[in-house]
Amino acid sequence: MRYNRPNPPLHIHSLIVFATLFLGALSFCPRMVFGQVDGTGGEARLSPDAVDQLIVNIHPQQVVGAPLLTRSQILILDETSSLVTVYDLEADPITLSISSGTLAPTILDDNALFSAGVVNFLPSLVTYQGGTGTFSITAANSTVVSTGALV
Secondary structure (H helix, E strand, C coil), rough: CCCCCCCCCHHHHHHHHHHHHHHHHCCCCCCECCCCEECCCCCCCEECCCCCCCEEECCCCCCCEEECCEEEEEECCCCCCCCCCCCCCCCEEEEEEEECCCEEECEEECCCHHHHCCEEEEHHEEEEEECCCCCCEHHHHHCCCCEEECC
């Protein structure tokens, strides 16, 4: 004689699926790093992580003579490719440059643009002047220069 086990209620299936998706998603979340604990003599001090990479993230379609559209960000990463969460744009501003034409303004030094490892410079109304075509925009601070983002 075979025993047929009844199906569990639908809400249990939903709960199992949700838990599986949620726990799986946690393993893909970027690690937020708030600094390294260092010190001597038992004292600990929180220090910002060193910037290792700047990644320019700009929407590829832009309009000459108008502020950059849609997405204008710079990701700031440390040596483990984690987002740097403590950064002072006033103390170490980021300078934008372009392979042809001009950008204005080119210096990002307002701390209000920085949040959780990302400099969102869309509010700065950075505007491109020059010819049409595909150009490379790079970002640099006092120690790191990004690779170019094509726009």
